[in-house]
Amino acid sequence: MTDPVRDQYEALPYPARDPRDEAKRLIEGSPSHLLEVNHYVFAGRRDFARPFRALVAGGGTGDATIMLAQHLADRGCPAEVVHLDLSDAAIRVAAARAGARGLGFVRFVAGSLEDLPGLGLGRFDYIDCCGVLHHLADPAAGLGILAAALEEGGGIGLMLYGALGRTGVYHLQAMLRLLAPAESVAVRLDLARRLLRQLPPTNWFARNPAVGDHLLAGDAGLYDLLLHARDRAFTVPEIVDLAAGAGLAIAAFIEPWRYRPESYLNDPVLLERLAGLDGEEAAGFAERLAGNLKSHICYLVAAGRAASAVARPDDPSAVPVLRDGNVLAKGLKPGGGLTVRIDGIEASFALPRRAGPILARIDGRRTLREIHDDLAASDRGRLDWATFKADFDRVYALLNGLNRLFVTYPAG
Numbered sequence: 001m002t003d004p005v006r007d008q009y010e011a012l013p014y015p016a017r018d019p020r021d022e023a024k025r026l027i028e029g030s031p032s033h034l035l036e037v038n039h040y041v042f043a044g045r046r047d048f049a050r051p052f053r054a055l056v057a058g059g060g061t062g063d064a065t066i067m068l069a070q071h072l073a074d075r076g077c078p079a080e081v082v083h084l085d086l087s088d089a090a091i092r093v094a095a096a097r098a099g100a101r102g103l104g105f106v107r108f109v110a111g112s113l114e115d116l117p118g119l120g121l122g123r124f125d126y127i128d129c130c131g132v133l134h135h136l137a138d139p140a141a142g143l144g145i146l147a148a149a150l151e152e153g154g155g156i157g158l159m160l161y162g163a164l165g166r167t168g169v170y171h172l173q174a175m176l177r178l179l180a181p182a183e184s185v186a187v188r189l190d191l192a193r194r195l196l197r198q199l200p201p202t203n204w205f206a207r208n209p210a211v212g213d214h215l216l217a218g219d220a221g222l223y224d225l226l227l228h229a230r231d232r233a234f235t236v237p238e239i240v241d242l243a244a245g246a247g248l249a250i251a252a253f254i255e256p257w258r259y260r261p262e263s264y265l266n267d268p269v270l271l272e273r274l275a276g277l278d279g280e281e282a283a284g285f286a287e288r289l290a291g292n293l294k295s296h297i298c299y300l301v302a303a304g305r306a307a308s309a310v311a312r313p314d315d316p317s318a319v320p321v322l323r324d325g326n327v328l329a330k331g332l333k334p335g336g337g338l339t340v341r342i343d344g345i346e347a348s349f350a351l352p353r354r355a356g357p358i359l360a361r362i363d364g365r366r367t368l369r370e371i372h373d374d375l376a377a378s379d380r381g382r383l384d385w386a387t388f389k390a391d392f393d394r395v396y397a398l399l400n401g402l403n404r405l406f407v408t409y410p411a412g
Contacts, residue, residue: 004229005135009060009087011185012220017061019096030254030297030403031157032056032064032128034071035321039406040251040299041126041155044311044318047411048077055124057113057146058132059083062094064157068128069103080105082121086112116145123151130159131295133242135230140245147246155251155309156300161233164287165294165343168205170233172196172226180227188227189219209344210292236284239296249306250280254297257340257401259283263347264290292343311407313396316369316385319408320362320396340402349398352391359395362405368392 030036038046046052052072056065065083072079083098083106085091091108098106111119113132127146133139139160146156175195180188196214199206214222234242236259243250253259261274261282277285287293301309313320337350354375361371368389376383399405 003086006086008223008229009085010089012223013061013087013090013093014217014220014224015061015063016218016220017063017093017097019093019100022066022097022100026067026070027063028067029063031130031159031299032068032126033323034068034075035323035406035408036254036299036403037068037126037155037157038408039311041157041301041309042153042311043309044406044408048072048075049411050078052077052079052126053122053124053151054079054081054126054128055121055146055149056081056083056128056130057116058129058135059085059094060087060090060131062090062097064128064130065094065106066097066101066103069098069106070101073101073103073105080107082107082109082124084109084111084113084116084119084121086110113142113145116149121149123149123154125151125154127154127156129156130297131161133158134161134232134234135228137230139232140242143242143246143248147248150302152302153305154301156248157297158239158300159295159297160239161231162287162293162296163233163235163238165208165210165292166233167291168203168208169211169225171203172205173228173231176226185219185223189222192222192226208292210294234296236280236287236296239298240280240284243300244303246300247303248300249303251299251301251306251309253283254299255401255403257347257349257398258290258293258342259286260401261286261289263401264345290345292345294343311409313368313392313407315409316367316372317409318368319364319366319410320368320371320392321364321406321408322359322362322399323404323406338398338402351398352394354388354391355395358388358392364408367410 038044054068059065062083065081069081083094088110091110095108109119114136127150129146133142136142150156176188176192179195180191205211213225240250257263262271265271274282274285337348339346339348357375358371361374372385372388375388396405
């Protein structure tokens with residue numbers, strides 16, 4: 001008996017990638033950006049001069065594998081990245097991409113993550129599992145297998161589909177199963193496009209601003225979204241339970257601001273009522289409030305370690321690092337703010353007056369103490385530590401929430 005999921009990815013490796021494009025750009029995202037991994041799994045204190053083993057479980061055509069491997073190579077880390085996937089066609093694309101970059105420490109293994117216990121691959125400091133568990137017959141069993149392969153103190157970067165943000169997707173999947181229950185790939189794609197062109201404006205999929213994958217990712221993206229052989233979605237509480245069942249806990253959702261009710265609300269009565277919620281309850285409330293979280297990205301660590309796994313800017317020796325360099329500092333006006341637009345929602349956030357000067361001094365090498373001292377010198381010594389730290393904490397709360405600012409600590 002053939003595996004319909006394997007058959008799909010043999011016919012349409014996902015996402016569609018051309019290895020020649022590696023000469024022009026590095027695709028970066030979440031999970032598994034190395035700044036995120038260090039921040040949310042290793043409290044900003046991982047020494048990448050030490051050997052590091054990572055598994056990309058269900059790596060497809062290689063986006064996470066290539067990004068993580070390139071980041072490790074840029075750090076000069078003695079690393080091994082194992083790319084595991086059930087599609088030979090997808091592996092060929094990923095291997096060609098790694099070859100184009102000279103990433104010789106990436107190892108490619110054919111198989112499902114459900115085969116992991118019998119593959120003899122050992123244990124890993126970090127595991128990426130992006131968009132895979134929700135295609136398994138038993139996602140809980142799959143996560144348990146990954147948890148058993150973690151080294152002590154390691155973590156997992158996970159992406160699962162969001163049930164509320166994918167409103168309309170499963171209605172279309174059901175309609176397409178009726179229209180084309182056992183047709184060829186070409187016929188099913190043609191019928192899907194015909195149906196999309198005929199959707200009335202009241203259709204839930206047509207009204208959902210968060211699901212545009214079918215417009216952007218070609219045949220592979222359209223098939224993955226609407227014609228997948230096995231696909232389910234999760235709410236925040238369901239992910240919390242899934243993690244707990246594997247002996248894991250959620251260190252953070254990405255981007256954090258989207259999981260905070262106060263990102264959407266400013267009524268003080270409502271905010272006071274919500275103030276007593278724990279992080280997971282607040283995240284569930286925010287998911288229901290926003291309604292547009294089509295996927296959930298989170299970092300998982302061993303239960304009981306979630307709080308200590310996350311880096312905090314609590315010490316003058318902390319080194320803040322911006323994801324995209326200091327681009328943010330340009331154009332910021334004193335007392336100005338930032339506006340974010342994503343999946344049909346617009347949110348605006350205020351910044352303290354010193355946000356621009358603080359961001360301009362963040363270079364990934366200077367500690368908080370050094371940034372303060374430099375700012376104080378330019379202010380003729382009038383900027384005390386407490387005032388600086390209060391301003392920095394406001395900048396950090398916003399930009400870490402937007403997944404742009406992280407914390408590391410010098411090795412040793």
